[in-house]
Each structure stands twice: as C-alpha cells, then as structure tokens.
Amino acid sequence: MKFCPECGASLAPEQRFCTGCGFALAGAAAAGAPPSPVPGQPVGAPQVSAYEQLGSHAGAPLPPPSGRKRVRGLVIAGVGVAVLGVVGVAAWQVFGGADTGADKPEDAVTEILEAAESQDPVAAIRMLNPAESAGIDEVYEQLHQRLVKAGVASKDGVFEAGAVTFDDVETRVRELGDDVAIVYLEDGTMTVELKAEEFPAALSGVADQVRAELGDSWQERIDLSDLADDLYIGGEPGTGLFVITVKVDGKWHVSPTATAAEYLARDWFGQGGDWSAYADGGDRDPVTADVPQDALQVLADAARGDDLDGMLDALPSGQGALLRPFVELANRELEAAGAGFDLAIDEQEVRAGDAKDGLVRVDIDRLTGDLNGKESGDPYPNRFTLSGACAELATYYGEVEQGCTPQWLVDASGISEAFVMVRETDGGWQVDPFATAVAWLEEIVGNFPDSELDSLIEAIDNGSADDWIADRLG
Amino acid sequence: MQRYRQVATGAWLIAALAWLSQAFVPWASRGPLSRSTLLDLAALIQDRILVSVPRWTVGLALALPVLAAGLAVLALLRGRAALIGRWSLGLLGVGAVAVLTGALTDFETARFGTGAWLGVLGVVAVVVAICAEWTTRPSKSKTRSRDEVLS
Numbered sequence: 337m338k339f340c341p342e343c344g345a346s347l348a349p350e351q352r353f354c355t356g357c358g359f360a361l362a363g364a365a366a367a368g369a370p371p372s373p374v375p376g377q378p379v380g381a382p383q384v385s386a387y388e389q390l391g392s393h394a395g396a397p398l399p400p401p402s403g404r405k406r407v408r409g410l411v412i413a414g415v416g417v418a419v420l421g422v423v424g425v426a427a428w429q430v431f432g433g434a435d436t437g438a439d440k441p442e443d444a445v446t447e448i449l450e451a452a453e454s455q456d457p458v459a460a461i462r463m464l465n466p467a468e469s470a471g472i473d474e475v476y477e478q479l480h481q482r483l484v485k486a487g488v489a490s491k492d493g494v495f496e497a498g499a500v501t502f503d504d505v506e507t508r509v510r511e512l513g514d515d516v517a518i519v520y521l522e523d524g525t526m527t528v529e530l531k532a533e534e535f536p537a538a539l540s541g542v543a544d545q546v547r548a549e550l551g552d553s554w555q556e557r558i559d560l561s562d563l564a565d566d567l568y569i570g571g572e573p574g575t576g577l578f579v580i581t582v583k584v585d586g587k588w589h590v591s592p593t594a595t596a597a598e599y600l601a602r603d604w605f606g607q608g609g610d611w612s613a614y615a616d617g618g619d620r621d622p623v624t625a626d627v628p629q630d631a632l633q634v635l636a637d638a639a640r641g642d643d644l645d646g647m648l649d650a651l652p653s654g655q656g657a658l659l660r661p662f663v664e665l666a667n668r669e670l671e672a673a674g675a676g677f678d679l680a681i682d683e684q685e686v687r688a689g690d691a692k693d694g695l696v697r698v699d700i701d702r703l704t705g706d707l708n709g710k711e712s713g714d715p716y717p718n719r720f721t722l723s724g725a726c727a728e729l730a731t732y733y734g735e736v737e738q739g740c741t742p743q744w745l746v747d748a749s750g751i752s753e754a755f756v757m758v759r760e761t762d763g764g765w766q767v768d769p770f771a772t773a774v775a776w777l778e779e780i781v782g783n784f785p786d787s788e789l790d791s792l793i794e795a796i797d798n799g800s801a802d803d804w805i806a807d808r809l810g
Numbered sequence: 811m812q813r814y815r816q817v818a819t820g821a822w823l824i825a826a827l828a829w830l831s832q833a834f835v836p837w838a839s840r841g842p843l844s845r846s847t848l849l850d851l852a853a854l855i856q857d858r859i860l861v862s863v864p865r866w867t868v869g870l871a872l873a874l875p876v877l878a879a880g881l882a883v884l885a886l887l888r889g890r891a892a893l894i895g896r897w898s899l900g901l902l903g904v905g906a907v908a909v910l911t912g913a914l915t916d917f918e919t920a921r922f923g924t925g926a927w928l929g930v931l932g933v934v935a936v937v938v939a940i941c942a943e944w945t946t947r948p949s950k951s952k953t954r955s956r957d958e959v960l961s
Contacts, residue, residue, distance in 0.1 A: 341888055412886045415823075419879035422830050426849055426875045435853055451845050456838075459845035461859065470859050477862035492921055494841040693858050 436462045437587025441517040442507040444588045445579050449502045455494050465582055465589040467654030471774045478781045486789050487538040497534035497543070501527045505560065512611035513661075515583035516594070520576050523561045530554045541797035575602050582614070584654070593770075594658045601662050605669060609661030617657040623650040624764020628688040628696040631758040631765045636681040636705065642670060652761050652768050676710040694760045695771055699753055724753045744808050750783030751776065814946045821939035822885030822896055828932035829878035829903055833871065837914050837925035844923055848910070870906065874929070877903045885939075893943065900936040907933055 340347055340354035347354060438444040444463045451459035457476055461469050483489035490496065505524035511517050532552050535543035546554070564577040580594035598608050623646065625634040639647035644663045648656030670676055685701040702723045709716040709732070716732035726740040746752050757771035795804035837843040843851065852871035854860040877899050884896040907929040915921040922930075 408886065412883060415886060416883045419826065419830060419882045423872075423875050423879045426833050426872060435850065436857075436859070447845075454844040455841050456836075456843065456845040458842050458851055458854065458860070461854065462846060462850055466857070466859055471861050473860045474862045491916060492838070492841045492918070693861070 435587075436464075436466060437584065437589040438463065439587065441509050441519050441581040441588045444581050444590050445507060445519045445521070446502075446505060448579075448590055449505060453499075453501050457493070463590050465584060465591040465593075465654070465658075467584070467652065468591060468593055468658075468770055471771060471778075475774060475777045475781055478778060482781065482784070482789060485786070486793055488536050488793055490536075497531050497536075499529040501529075503527070512580075512614070514612075514615040516611045516614045517581050517583075517588070518578050518598075519581055520564070520578045521560050522564060522576070526558045526560060526563075528556050528558070538793055539797050541799070545799070575599065582658070591658055593655075594661075597659060597662055601665060605665050607665070610664050611661045613660045613664065614657055617648065617653060617660055620645070620649050622653065622762040622764070622766070624762055624766050625758075626764060628691075628698055628758040628765045629686050631698065631767045632686065632700070632703075632756060633681050633684060635767045636679045639679050641678055642667070642676045650766055652759050652766050655768070655770060674710070674712040678706065678708040678710075680708075681705040688758070691760065695768065696758045696760075696765070697755055697775065698758050699755045701753060703754075722754060725751075742809055748784055748788055748808075749780045751779050814942045818939045818942035818946070819885050821935045821942060822881055822900070825900065825903070825932040825935035825939065826878040826882035826885060828928040828935065829874045829881070829907075832925040832928035832932070833875045835924040835928065837910070838921050838923045840921065843914055843925075848925065870909065874903060874906050874910070877906065878932075897940060897943075900940065904933050904936055 438447055448460055448463045451457070451463065457473065461473060464472075480489055480493055484491055503525045506522050508520040508522050509517050510520070530546055530550060530553070532543045532547040532550075532554075535546070560577060567575055567577055578595070578598070580591050580598055581588045582591045582594060583589075601607065601609050623634060623638045625631040635647065635650045638650040644666055645660070648660050648663065650656075681703060683702070683704040685703075687699045687701065689697040689699070700722060702721070704721045705719070707718045707720055709718065718732055719730040721728040725746050726738070729737045731737060741751075755772075755775070757768050757775050758765045759768040759771060792801070792804060795801045833848050836845055836847055848871040851860070851863070852868045855863050855865060855868050881896055881899045881903065884892050884899065911917055911922075911926055911929060915923075915926050
C-alpha cells in the first residue's frame with residue numbers, strides 16, 4: 337500500500353496515477369522508471385502525463401509538479417516561521433516577565449480609568465505598581481465569590497446597576513524625580529450612572545431608595561476641572577486632582593501608596609514630598625533578618641532613634657522607596673517640635689509558617705517592648721505588651737490601658753492574634769506591609785460567616801448598617 | 811474534489827489564524843478580560859502578581875496559540891499523518907476553546923468579546939475543514955475510469 341503525496345489517498349502499489357486527484361506519481365520518474373503511458377494514449381506517441389493533460393483541458397499550462405512542490409515547500413516553511421514567531425512572541429510575553437505598566441505616565445492613568453469603565457480588574461492590576469498589587473486579586477476573588485453566593489454580585493463580576501465613564505480626559509505630566517512622575521487630571525468629564533431596576537434582588541431596598549430619590553435611571557456628569565479646582569488640601573493653592581506614577585522595569589505604573597502619601601503630606605505639612613529621594617534607596621544597603629522570625633525585631637531595631645530612613649531600609653525594595661520622599665519632611669517636623677520616637681522590642685514569642693511564593697506568615701503570640709515618645713525635648717516612655725488578641729499599654733502618665741479585640745470580631749475575622757507577612761528578599765527576610773495588609777483582608781473576607789454576611793447585607797438593604805455595626809462592636 | 815480540498819485547507823488556516831490571534835485580544839465584552847488579554851492574564855499569573863488563578867491557566871492560555879501554530883503548518887501538508895495530526899489538533903483546540911469560553915464568559919454570548927468570537931470562528935472553521943476532508947476522503951475503489959481522470 338502506498339499513498340498519494342498530493343492528496344493522501346491510499347493507492348495500490350502498481351498505480352501510476354492517483355485515483356483521488358489524478359496526480360502523476362512522480363516517484364516513478366524520479367526513480368528512472370520508464371515514462372508512464374496514460375490510459376488510452378497510443379503507444380509510441382509522445383508521452384504526456386495525466387497531469388499535463390489535465391492542464392491542457394483547463395486551457396492553461398500548469399507548472400510541472402516538481403515546481404509546485406518547491407513552491408508549496410516554501411509556503412509551508414514561510415507559514416511555519418510566521419506562526420512560530422507569533423507563538424514565540426506570546427511565550428515571551430508570558431515568560432519574559434509580566435508586561436505590566438504603560439510607556440508613558442499618562443497612559444498608565446488613562447488605562448486605569450478605562451479599566452474602571454470596563455470593570456476589568458485584570459486590566460487595572462496591570463497598571464498598578466507590582467510592589468503594591470501582588471496578591472490583591474486573591475482578596476478580590478474571595479470577596480467576589482462571597483458576594484455572588486450572597487446574591488449581591490453577578491457571576492461575571494460586572495455591576496450592572498452602576499457605571500462610570502470618562503470622556504475627553506486631559507492630563508498634564510510633571511517629572512518629580514528619577515522614575516517618578518505626577519499626572520494631573522486637568523480636564524474632561526466623569527459620568528456616574530445608576531439604574532434602579534438593575535440592582536440585585538438582595539438589595540431591593542436600596543433600589544427602592546434610589547428609585548424614590550433619583551428616579552429609575554440617574555446620571556450625573558462631573559467636570560474633572562471643577563473637581564480639581566474644588567480639591568483643596570492643606571490650603572491654597574488647590575492641590576488639583578493628581579496621581580503619582582512610578583517607573584518599574586522600564587514601564588510606568590500607578591502607585592496608590594505614593595499618591596495617598598503625597599495627598600497626606602500636602603494636607604499635614606502643607607507641601608509634598610521630596611521626590612528626588614525616591615531613588616536613594618537603591619544606593620543604601622537593605623536591612624534584613626537571617627530568619628523570618630527575626631524580621632519584626634530587625635525592623636524595630638532599624639527604626640531606633642528616629643531613624644526613618646533605616647526603617648525604610650528594612651522594608652522590601654519598591655515599598656520603602658515610596659515613603660522615602662517624606663522622610664525629610666517628617667524629620668523636619670519632628671525637629672521643629674523637639675519630638676521624636678524610639679521603638680524597641682524586648683521580648684517576642686513568634687511562630688513562622690511555611691514559605692510560599694517567597695512569603696512566610698509569622699504569628700505573634702506575645703510581644704513586649706518600648707514605644708518612647710519625645711516632645712519639646714521631654715521623654716514620654718510607654719511600655720506595651722501584645723498578647724494574642726489583647727494589648728496592654730503602660731503609659732508615660734502612669735496608667736495602664738488594657739483592651740482586647742471584641743470577641744465577635746475575632747470570631748468573624750478568624751484572626752485570634754496578630755501576624756505579619758515576611759518576604760524573602762536580598763538574601764534575607766523583611767516584613768512586607770503590603771503582603772501583611774492583603775493577608776489580613778484575605779483572612780477577614782474568607783472567614784466572615786455566611787450568616788453574618790447575609791445579616792449585614794440585609795442591614796444595608798434596610799438602611800440600618802450603622803446599628804448593625806454598633807450592635808456587633810458594642 | 812480539488813475545490814473541497816482547497817476549502818479544507820482554507821478552513822484549517824482560518825482556524826489557525828483565529829486561534830493564534832485570540833490570545834492577543836480581549837476575551838470578554840465587559841468585566842474581567844474586557845480590556846486585557848489572555849496573555850496579560852497568563853503573564854500576571856506567571857509573575858505571581860495574580861495568585862487567585864491556578865498556575866495551569868498559563869498552560870491553557872498558551873495551548874491554543876501553540877495548537878494553532880501546529881495546525882497552520884499541518885494545513886499545508888499532505889498525507890495521512892498530516893491529516894490525522896490536524897484533525898487531532900483541531901479537536902483538541904475545540905476542547906480548549908470550550909474550556910476557556912466556559913471559564914471566562916460562562917457561555918453567555920452577551921459577554922463574548924473579540925477573543926471569544928475568534929475562538930468560535932476557529933471551531934466553525936475546524937468543523938468546515940473536517941467536513942470538507944471527510945467528503946474528499948479516499949474512495950474504496952482503487953481505480954478510476956479514464957473519463958473520471960480527464961474530467
């Protein structure tokens with residue numbers, strides 16, 4: 337049994353032409369076999385292959401089969417190279433490091449706005465500083481699943497009852513330092529929309545309230561320039577509406593922490609941070625612990641004697657850098673007030689869990705230390721003890737304050753004692769405040785009992801959420 | 811016969827092109843993956859920025875483009891092995907599209923974005939290609955009359 341090289345049809349060994357497509361089997365000629373007589377062709381007449389006969393019937397001569405084969409080979413090779421190139425690009429995009437961020441600071445901001453419009457959390461996370469966003473999707477996903485189960489959110493993650501759209505957004509970019517830029521939202525509109533009929537059944541009370549106060553469908557268009565003009569933080573001139581972006585791995589990302597810190601600095605100190613200090617951390621030696629259990633102790637030691645820069649050295653790179661621009665401001669304020677602080681951990685009983693993705697959870701059974709303040713040159717020593725869900729503070733004015741986390745909160749959150757997440761970095765271990773915040777949120781969202789969630793949603797729906805919280809927290 | 815073979819080849823190439831390009835465009839019309847692509851998702855998982863999605867999703871995201879690459883090459887090859895290869899890859903691709911469409915859009919056409927529609931286009935093209943190749947499958951008779959050959 338042999339097969340036609342043209343169409344793959346099965347052929348008998350003695351066949352010279354394919355019964356499927358009429359292809360003259362070239363192998364015979366190539367092997368030096370005598371020319372094949374075409375059925376019906378007189379013996380002795382010039383040999384014409386069936387292929388050529390087919391060509392002449394079509395009215396145009398066809399190229400010889402060998403030429404076609406060459407062309408086909410080139411086409412196959414070309415297609416192969418092209419598709420392998422595309423697959424290579426895809427693989428590089430996945431394995432060559434996440435292609436996050438944007439080429440320009442303003443593009444990162446507008447992409448976030450468009451992600452908000454589309455309600456696409458993946459697109460939004462791509463534009464966030466990776467040092468601040470790692471793992472945040474776990475909280476989102478858990479919360480989403482809980483809300484779907486409670487009948488408040490849709491399975492596809494789209495909130496149909498509300499929408500936000502941005503139009504004609506104009507931005508102005510100012511470089512603040514190496515790899516940091518501030519993006520002002522100067523013009524454009526933001527339209528917020530609510531549709532009462534699209535509210536989920538579990539929030540029918542809220543829908544009724546919206547319908548009564550705003551109508552079936554409500555829309556408000558907000559001018560971003562008006563919003564920017566109205567935003568006064570820390571007095572005149574207005575701070576405007578801005579977002580801080582940082583350059584990580586050659587791409588610009590939005591930094592929620594730097595943005596919030598800049599707003600707070602302008603509010604507290606009347607001026608923003610010194611962003612020329614943003615890149616200074618790269619020249620400093622990181623402060624790390626040898627084992628995860630010692631990371632908290634090392635962080636406290638690094639901060640001893642008002643050493644804010646030292647404290648930031650003990651945080652993972654990319655996180656400490658976001659706060660370094662505010663160190664000089666804080667030090668100046670402390671000096672002006674003759675104030676200071678000193679943090680020391682004397683004793684600690686901690687337990688480290690297993691490492692996962694370079695992170696270790698360190699549970700704090702007991703922690704004792706000193707938190708000494710100083711004002712106008714006078715010391716104010718305080719001694720604190722953290723034990724499980726309870727804390728004790730022996731204050732400088734001689735009183736002992738004690739308190740425990742409400743039992744309901746312990747039960748609802750599943751957190752019975754404090755813990756921090758410690759990251760493996762630069763050959764050692766450092767407390768990771770962002771991973772710690774994410775892990776706490778994850779615990780709370782994951783452990784919050786169904787009955788309590790249903791009860792909270794019901795309270796929100798009938799407008800008694802304040803009473804619900806007061807009732808639980810006492 | 812020849813025309814059916816051309817239709818089949820064209821359909822295989824369309825399926826390959828559709829499944830190659832779906833990885834580079836948003837999959838949903840709204841919500842998650844409506845502004846981002848499967849490759850964005852896979853890269854974020856690979857870099858451990860996204861941790862809520864299983865790591866095997868990376869493999870699934872790359873599976874279709876890789877299948878498509880194989881399909882594009884096999885579409886132009888002749889012979890039984892190539893035929894079996896493209897049918898197998900085509901059917902595997904249909905399975906992968908079904909899994910992705912279910913996971914990302916819950917089979918709601920209202921949520922289909924460009925990527926999902928390209929996935930479906932690939933499935934349709936595979937069906938067309940298989941039907942066309944089935945039609946041109948080798949007949950059991952091993953010889954053809956002279957008139958058949960010349961017609």
